Amino acid sequence: MAQEARIDVELTAKKGEAEPSAEQVKTFATALRPGAWFATPSGTGRTDDRQPDAEWQLESSRPYRGEVAQGKAAVYYGKGHKSTLVKPFIFADGFNYGPSDLTALWAHFNAPYAKGRKGFLDQLLDAGIDVILVGFEQRHTYLQANAGVVISAIHQAIDDRRGGEPLIVGGVSMGGIITRYALAEMEHHKVDHQTATYLSWDSPHNGAWIPLVLQQMAYFFEDVPTGKPGPKQADLIRSPAAQQLLWAWVENAKYSGPVATVSKLRQEFLSELKKYGQFPARPRKLGVANGTGDGIGRQLPPGEVVFDWKVPLVAAAQARFQPASDEQQPIGEMKFMGQVRRGNTSYVPALDGAPGGALDSFGLVADALKAKIPANYRSGCFVPTVSAVALDYDPVKWDVDPYENIDELPIEKSMLDEFRCDSRNTEHSQVTETLVQWILERIVG
Secondary structure (H helix, E strand, O other), rough: OOOOOOOEEEEEEEEOOOOOOOOHHHHHHHHOOOOOOOOOOHHHHHHOOOOEEEEEEEEEEEEEEEOOOEEEEEEEEOOOOOEEEOOOOEEEEEOOOOOOOOHHHHHOOOOOOOOOOOHHHHHHHHHEEEEEEEEOOOOOHHHHHHHHHHHHHHHHHHHOOOOOOOEEEEEEHHHHHHHHHHHHHHHHHOOOOEEEEEEEEOOOOOOOOHHHHHHHHHHHHHHHOOOOOOOOOOOOOOOOOHHEEEEEEOOOOOOOOOOOOOOHHHHHHHHHHHHOOOOOOOOOOOOEEEEOOOOOOOOOOOEEEEEEEEEEEEEEEEEEEEOOOOOOOEEEEEOOOOOEEEEEEEEOOOOOOOOEEOOOOHHHHHHHHHOOOOHHOOOOEEHHHHOOOOOOOOOEEEEEEEEOOHOOHHHHOOOOEEEEEEOOOOOOOOOOOHHHHHHHHHHHH
């Protein structure tokens, strides 16, 4: 029987030092970058700002918890289609804070990935496939709410389409989970989605990973008043989408207890997926992973110190890579004016170095703290390959080896019909020749 993955936090505070002076707060504020941590900037360095042929304003087909989610779509017509959809490919945006940037999404997925090759999306257009990029007004809200936006996009694509060519529907990262849910929900309610192919791109079907020590730091340091407007450091981590996507999550910097699927929002989401049959039944289900399938991850030593940051006499933070699955393993600590939080985990796997799509989570936090960090320690696993290819294991208990050699497993071990792992462990959502060619062979022919 697997042991329960948990965190235990030691709390200390020296008497009389819990309340910082105005000068100390000012000193700390100059050392801390404002805004939500783990949110990746949109459109950095992009060179392709192509405008869509049409734009749709989307509203969820139904409310969720009283919320009617909003979104939009950027439509690019395939070759020879002029102003009409013929073979629609709906592709949904992924996890981040705030509204989608569909121009940046286009630029990312159409960037050159190999010399002499057109971008991925241009190749789809040349093959007569219409590309519909779907974005959300609030990417960090409930997955079920944004699934309603996707359902509206599916209905509009069907209404606008000329002829009876079936749809291709999918998404990147969280977008693949939202579209999975949307299609399954439509089937459950006997609504014809007219979709023949579902595609997920490095989607965390069984959960994603952000190091617990970094989650703790986001909560801990946002409690220090800096006087700066805008989202707080932990706003993305505490968001509904993060709670639903992350396999291991903590609710604050003081929390001690179980970490695997502790959020009721994740439990409810998994329960709804199960009620809907886990995946839609009708479409052929395809998936690609930015991680390798050979079980070989990154050289990130479990338990190694990643960064050790100090503002003398004011604050400090130390982060370690997630240690191996043993008892009471230190993951780091944070200090501010006598307040100290030290974390230890038990039976949490060493996921930072696991095969999978990477996120520069350690780098993003180090940058926010203006801390020094080795370049090769900036990124760790965000979507383990075992999750991206939807291996059939318990998404609550995670009774799986994240270093599983997937290449040696029969396809029946996955809930997808076909999947492809990358030839090396790349950044989460990175467009590579290996993945693009595999997808094109299956949806273009």
